[in-house]
Amino acid sequence: MYKLTGNRVFLLFFGAIQIAFATQIAKIPDGASEYPLVLLICSSLLTIALFVKPQKEEISIGKENSLRILVFTILIGISLLLLTKIGYILSTILFLYSGLWFLKLKKGLLFYLFPIVLSLAMYFLFSRGLSVILPEGAWVSLNL
Amino acid sequence: MIENIMLGLQGAFTPQNLLFEFLGVAIGIIFGALPGFSATMGVAVFVPFSYVLEPGAALLLLSGVYCGAIYGGSIPAVLIGIPGTPASVPTSLEGRELVKQGRSGEALALVTFSSAFGGFASSIALLLFAPLLAIVALKVGPPEQMMIAIFGLSVVSILSEGNMLKGLFVGFLTLLIATIGQDPMLGFPRFTFGNFQLTGGLETVSVLIGLFSLPEVFKMLEDTKQSEKASKVSKMRLSIKSILANSFNLIRSTIIGIVIGIIPAAGPDIASFLSYNEAKKASKHPEKFGNGSDEGIIASEAANNGVTGGSLIPLLTLSIPGSAPAAIFLGAMIIHGLRPGPLLFTQHASTVYTLLVGFAIVNIMIFFVGWAFCKFAGKILIIPKQILAVIIVVLATVGSFSIQQNMMDVVTMFVAGIVGYFMLKYDYPLSPVALALLLGPMLEEAITLTNTMYDNFFMIFTRPLTIVFASFIVFSLLWPVIKKNLFKRRASA
Numbered sequence: 001m002y003k004l005t006g007n008r009v010f011l012l013f014f015g016a017i018q019i020a021f022a023t024q025i026a027k028i029p030d031g032a033s034e035y036p037l038v039l040l041i042c043s044s045l046l047t048i049a050l051f052v053k054p055q056k057e058e059i060s061i062g063k064e065n066s067l068r069i070l071v072f073t074i075l076i077g078i079s080l081l082l083l084t085k086i087g088y089i090l091s092t093i094l095f096l097y098s099g100l101w102f103l104k105l106k107k108g109l110l111f112y113l114f115p116i117v118l119s120l121a122m123y124f125l126f127s128r129g130l131s132v133i134l135p136e137g138a139w140v141s142l143n144l
Numbered sequence: 145m146i147e148n149i150m151l152g153l154q155g156a157f158t159p160q161n162l163l164f165e166f167l168g169v170a171i172g173i174i175f176g177a178l179p180g181f182s183a184t185m186g187v188a189v190f191v192p193f194s195y196v197l198e199p200g201a202a203l204l205l206l207s208g209v210y211c212g213a214i215y216g217g218s219i220p221a222v223l224i225g226i227p228g229t230p231a232s233v234p235t236s237l238e239g240r241e242l243v244k245q246g247r248s249g250e251a252l253a254l255v256t257f258s259s260a261f262g263g264f265a266s267s268i269a270l271l272l273f274a275p276l277l278a279i280v281a282l283k284v285g286p287p288e289q290m291m292i293a294i295f296g297l298s299v300v301s302i303l304s305e306g307n308m309l310k311g312l313f314v315g316f317l318t319l320l321i322a323t324i325g326q327d328p329m330l331g332f333p334r335f336t337f338g339n340f341q342l343t344g345g346l347e348t349v350s351v352l353i354g355l356f357s358l359p360e361v362f363k364m365l366e367d368t369k370q371s372e373k374a375s376k377v378s379k380m381r382l383s384i385k386s387i388l389a390n391s392f393n394l395i396r397s398t399i400i401g402i403v404i405g406i407i408p409a410a411g412p413d414i415a416s417f418l419s420y421n422e423a424k425k426a427s428k429h430p431e432k433f434g435n436g437s438d439e440g441i442i443a444s445e446a447a448n449n450g451v452t453g454g455s456l457i458p459l460l461t462l463s464i465p466g467s468a469p470a471a472i473f474l475g476a477m478i479i480h481g482l483r484p485g486p487l488l489f490t491q492h493a494s495t496v497y498t499l500l501v502g503f504a505i506v507n508i509m510i511f512f513v514g515w516a517f518c519k520f521a522g523k524i525l526i527i528p529k530q531i532l533a534v535i536i537v538v539l540a541t542v543g544s545f546s547i548q549q550n551m552m553d554v555v556t557m558f559v560a561g562i563v564g565y566f567m568l569k570y571d572y573p574l575s576p577v578a579l580a581l582l583l584g585p586m587l588e589e590a591i592t593l594t595n596t597m598y599d600n601f602f603m604i605f606t607r608p609l610t611i612v613f614a615s616f617i618v619f620s621l622l623w624p625v626i627k628k629n630l631f632k633r634r635a636s637a
Contacts, residue, residue, distance in 0.1 A: 007570040014317060021320065024335050032327035032334060035588050039320040046313040053309070056571070065366045072365055073562065076358075076537055080554055088542075096534050103365075103530035114531065122542055132546040 005055045011047055018044050075099055087137030089144070092119040120144075148489075149271070152497030155200055156505055164201045165502055168208015169509045173517050175209065176216025176229055178543060183213035183229060183412075187469040191476045199480040200498040206476055207499065208506045210469045211452045214412055215259040215510050218445060219521050222251045224536065226357045230349070231412035231451075233578050234420035234444035236356060241436030252518040253382040254441045256511055258394060262446035263507030265398045266405065266453025271500045274457045284407050286593035287604040291613030292407060293587035296414050297579060298621050307573060314567070315576040321346065322584030329592050341552040348581045350544040350553040351560040355577055357540040358561025359568050361533045380519060383438075390442045393423050397443040401450020406457050412448035413582050417575075419447030449510075453503060460484050460496065 002008060021040055025033055061069075079095035086094075096115030105111050123144065126132040136143060155161060168190075175186035186209045194202035217229030222239030235255060242251040284292075297315065324335045325345030336342040387394070397419040404415035423443030424433045433440050455470040461484065477484060482492050489496055544557035567574060594604060604610050 010566050010570050018317075018320075020337070021335055024337070028327075028334050029330060029332055032330045032332045035327075035591065036320060036323040036334060039316055039323065043313065043316040043320050046309065046316060050309060050313055058570070061366050068365050069362050069565075072362070072533075076558065079537075080541065080551075080558060083541075083545075083554070084551060092538055092541075096538070099534040099537070100530055103533065105528065105530040110531075118535065118538065122538060126542055126546060130546070132542075133549055134542070134545070135551070 002052070003055070006058050007055055008051055011051050015044075015047050015051075018047060071102060072099065075102065083135045085138050086140045087142050088134035089119050089123050089142045090137065090140060091135075092122065148493050148497045149501065151494050152271075152499075152501035155494060155498030156204070156502035161201055161204050161498065161502060162505070164197070164205040165208050165506050165509055166513065168205040168210075169212040169506055169513045170208075170517075172209040172212020172214075173216035173219070173510075173514060176213035177219045177517075177521065178539065183210050183217075183469045184472065186210070186213040187472045187476075191472060191479075194476055194480075199477075199482060199492075199495045200502075202476065202480055203473075203495070203499045204502040204506070206473060207503050208509070210473070211263050211449065211503075211506050211510060212513070213469075214449055214452055215256070215263070215445075215514055216517075218255045218259065218448075219252065219514075219518060222255060222441075223248065223521060224532065225360045226536065226540075227352070229412070230352055230578055230582060231416045231448035232444070233352070233356065233413070233575060234416050235441055237434055237575065238437050238440040238444075241434070242441075245436055247436070249380040250383060250386075250438075251436075251441060252521075253380050253515075254386065254438055255445050256514040256518060257382055257387065258397075258442045258445035259449040259514065260507055260511035261394060262398045262401050262449035263452055263510060264504055265395075265446075266402045266450045267500070267504040267507050268453075269402050270453035270456055270460075270503060274461055274500075283607075283609050285607070286590045286597060287607055287610045288407075288613055289586060290590035290594050290604075291610055291617065292414075293583045293590060295613055295617045296418060296583045297587070298617055307571065310572045311576050314572055314574075315580050318577045318580035319584045319587075322581050323588065328585070328589040341550070345585075346556050346581075347544070347547055347550075347553045349547050350556040351581060352578055353540050353544050354557035354560030355564040355574055357536050358558070359565040359574075361536050361561075362565045363568070364529050364533050380515065386438045387442075390439055393426070393439055394442055394446050396426075397423065397446035398450040401447035402454035404447070405451035405454020411455070412451040413578070415451045416444040416448040417579055419443040449507070452507075456503070460488060 018040060021036070022044075025037055025040065028036070075095060075098055079091050082091040082094065085091075093115050096118060100111055100115065123134060127134050156165075171190070172183070172186055176183060187206055190206060190209050194205055197205065214229065214231060217227060217232040218235045218239070221227040221232035221236035222243060225236050225240035225243075227233045227236045239251050239255070242248065297319075322345070324342055326333050326343060333343045400419040400422065401412070401415045404411075404418065420433075420440055420443050423439050424430050427433065427437075427439050429437070429439075456473070459470045459474055474484065482488060482495060540557055540561070541554055544553045545551070547553050564574060564577075595601070598604055605614070
């Protein structure tokens with residue numbers, strides 16, 4: 001039995017993607033399925049080869065660091081979810097304040113002003129300068 | 145010819161045109177430096193601005209944006225490890241290592257010089273050899289494109305040296321992922337799982353933004369202490385010794401850039417990877433690649449800027465755009481009543497030669513404007529890590545959204561970022577992802593068209609250019625083995 005290392009779990013994730021692709025390949029008509037089929041076979045064989053081969057020792061980054069990365073990833077995820085709910089400006093300001101607070105930036109003028117200045121600067125640069133229509137909120141909308 | 149060049153000099157040096165060349169370069173550098181904003185997007189956004197200008201000034205403004213953006217993409221690649229454009233990925237590999245060594249100023253100086261040199265040389269090629277070199281582009285069909293794509297993918301073997309199995313795994317899996325969306329022949333939606341937003345496939349730039357930006361943020365969080373070396377920006381200094389030692393590398397990379405630029409569909413990204421690969425193969429110190437190599441930066445930058453002039457050669461003479469920005473350029477020319485073709489050089493000599501000479505001036509300006517911009521952009525490194533981390537997330541989000549103004553691209557960027565972090569953690573190379581995503585669609589289309597053209601596959605070898613590119617592939621794959629044996633023999637002698 002193979003020991004379940006972090007790398008093997010990562011490979012299982014890719015294996016699941018390959019299985020999902022394999023379930024779809026039969027539905028693709030001839031002429032469009034050959035090229036991805038060859039790639040699927042090759043990549044699956046390589047996944048198996050990497051899974052069964054002896055694993056290198058993995059260096060742990062520690063629980064504290066892992067937790068910090070996990071929480072920050074969740075913060076990013078929440079801000080992306082909120083983009084279409086409360087709009088670009090508010091969700092960015094919210095992410096910046098929560099992110100800087102979580103990363104323990106010293107509370108001073110920079111802490112309080114930076115999120116507002118950056119969010120507004122990005123908003124005006126992209127929406128006015130570059131004609132990019134940034135997401136507006138479905139719940140709350142702040143259009144300047 | 146001389147008369148026309150004199151006409152071009154007169155046109156390009158008028159105060160108004162010089163102003164538009166400068167503005168174009170400055171805007172282009174900012175565009176390129178913003179992750180997610182490509183040269184294509186920059187040229188596209190500024191086409192409407194050019195309507196109000198006279199044709200010469202309009203084309204010079206767009207040339208400035210185009211060349212400036214290709215160069216600008218390398219500034220964040222060096223300073224924060226995020227390539228502003230896919231063409232800057234090899235630069236980011238070397239640049240961030242140089243930054244760690246406290247040589248950020250030297251890295252930026254090398255980037256600026258190599259980019260300006262590559263771009264200037266390509267503009268001279270454009271000016272002198274346009275009609276001659278266009279003949280080569282005419283002969284590139286699907287079999288040659290297929291060989292170019294395979295040649296490009298063979299770079300994976302170099303980029304993954306010492307980690308070949310993982311490199312191949314990443315390459316094949318990414319090629320498979322690149323097939324998501326409509327197939328090139330039947331238009332059948334593949335692997336979309338019923339999600340119509342996947343019909344167009346995954347947005348390459350979004351994947352690359354996520355892959356090369358978020359893992360950097362997560363790595364910052366692993367070590368919250370500010371690195372002393374990285375927090376200070378070293379002096380912008382151009383090492384003449386390094387330039388002289390790399391003069392052959394510089395010229396070879398520029399030629400690669402120009403040739404790739406001439407070939408339709410093969411843009412600056414492919415040129416920079418190929419040139420980086422060639423520089424590594426030819427280097428006396430290949431072990432320095434990936435650890436802050438001057439050679440790597442020079443190769444990548446000279447080649448990706450060398451593409452700019454090269455891609456305009458088939459455009460101006462045959463209406464074949466060599467790259468995506470060149471295609472938009474074509475649209476702008478038609479809007480201004482300039483129809484590319486052999487007659488363009490006689491019927492609109494003044495405008496065309498103003499563009500050709502102006503293109504060279506734009507690349508000289510890149511050196512000076514870029515140098516000034518780098519001094520300012522270098523301040524990024526003294527920003528506290530907390531601020532830098534959140535800025536990168538905000539830029540990556542808005543950059544991926546602005547590509548198609550689509551939330552799906554933002555989600556793609558986020559997922560790619562998380563996957564990229566684990567790839568780095570478990571020692572999987574990231575560069576083959578970029579290469580396979582960029583070359584995958586080109587490869588599939590070329591294979592399909594080649595199969596349609598020939599019943600017997602081996603008939604493609606009746607085409608001289610196919611044989612040339614096939615020899616490049618064989619040479620590229622065998623070179624590491626040959627080189628190893630050569631070194632062994634030399635060592636034992």
